[in-house]
Amino acid sequence: MGTENQGTGRLRVAVAAPLSEENCARILELEPRIDLVVDHALLPPMRWPADFAGDPSWRRTPEQQRAFEAAIDSADALYGIPDVDPAALARAVRANPRLRWVHTMAAGGGGQVKAAELSTDELDRVLFTTSAGVHGAPLAEFAVLGVLAGAKGLPRLNRQQRDREWSGRWTMGQVSEQEVLVLGLGGIGRVVAQKLHALGATVIGTSRNNISVAGVAEVVHPDRLIDVAPAVDAVVNTLPGTSATEHLLDGRFFDALRPGASVVNVGRGTVIDEAALIDALRSGQVGFAALDVFEVEPLPADSPLWELDNVLVSPHTAALDAAEDRLIAELFAANATRLLDGRSLLNRVNTVEFY
Structure with missing residues (x-):
């Protein structure tokens, strides 16, 4: 992996993603040693906060593209x-031998770096960082929504309301009496664990390392998922999409779950075998999924998934928060300071597993 900038000096930063004037000023306020190269006319208009790809109908002229x-x-x-x-990332790395750091807007930016198919030498020369941690609080709230919705029987409530059915009363599940499995104890998983613990849930977390995390009663290795599944009332995935996590939650896992358990995914879609999840939702083995x-x-x-009434479909919007653009800008400034001071960067992309 690349080496950090040594010593002091200045850092010339090209703004390659939409960035407001206000957040440009915020970056320079936090790290005055940055020389920011930005032309807003060359960046696509955002349709909503953190819309870094911008309006897909927008195009640069050939002259603008050259600039x-x-x-x-x-x-x-x-x-x-x-x-x-x-x-475009691959082109930038190959065309610019002075380039030494790229900050990705996504928490899972490692997947974008992997898709650039850079050589080992290129991955060695350039540091890559992500915006992991910025999205922790809003994603954790969505995770809590999913766990609560499963416990309280949201599909049944929606169905009965739609049918104008006033049924007999029934006992709802209590999150405070449940065991919740949180896959991954990084920036998102830790916040999820804290919020569920505050509601009284017993939280089991997964990690490949021997760690202790506040609010987590037990930490197990991912290899032990099948062992703990029968005791679990809900599962929250916060893991990134890597070759090691692909279809980690498969038919074998769903079969082992306590019948009627809830599944929440705020990590990456590839962690779940969707065909197996659909089978489990249809059979009732999984009672509810918030995705x-x-x-x-x-x-x-x-x-x-669109038509199953025990599924809540969210269009990859749970992380979106009005403060996201500012928080990413502040994270970038903090890392720029680290780079200029010769310190290690936050959220370095692992260029072996790309997370």
């Missing part, structure tokens, strides 16, 4: 992957 690439090729660092396009991410996005119109 955009010239700015990128003059920089020591990039704020964002150009056009959120792995091919913000999917194996294929946008979720295809013919996916059964």
